Amino acid sequence: DAKTTQPTSMDCAEGRAANLPCNHSTISGNEYVYWYRQIHSQGPQYIIHGLKNNETNEMASLIITEDRKSSTLILPHATLRDTAVYYCIVFHGQNFVFGPGTRLSVLP
């Protein structure tokens, strides 16, 4: 079973920030938080990952709470091409377990 909980779906206006939450209350100290997205059933695309600190790259920012029980993926300026299913995964040393994810719809 997936060790994360995400909302089933979210909408975001084009040009605004999209904030996607993820709960992982049972995360252990050495487990990473990973985010992927899948557009139109293509292969999942890696976005970002982190352990304890907040992370930023050219695609997104990852904010992890101090107790590590939840995180937020931030797409700073959502475009229509960001419409996809977003998966939050916790991982250490085993294999990824994909849950149903959040279906993000970016609206014009």
Place this chain on the structure above:
Amino acid sequence: EADIYQTPRYLVIGTGKKITLECSQTMGHDKMYWYQQDPGMELHLIHYSYGVNSTEKGDLSSESTVSRIRTEHFPLTLESARPSHTSQYLCASSDLFDRSGGETQYFGPGTRLLVL
């Protein structure tokens, strides 16, 4: 961008045929994976490999088999295709010694299989 390739991208085949789905990566990654995904549903891991001559079964039972004779190549075979095998098959790879920590997986574009 990840250098991982899958062929064919689409395959329509009759019941009882033997099929092999190809997956190759040029990143020198040790670990490779096969996932199965039905339309609108979650990805499920069906096979993985830690390296040459290593194959393991994933969380979802599958009638398919895999082999890993070369680091870059991880083909999946169905000896006798059935309509229940209709699905999308996604291949991925990761570096066991990922310097960023964790084990980032990079996915291929997938193969959509339809068995009539």
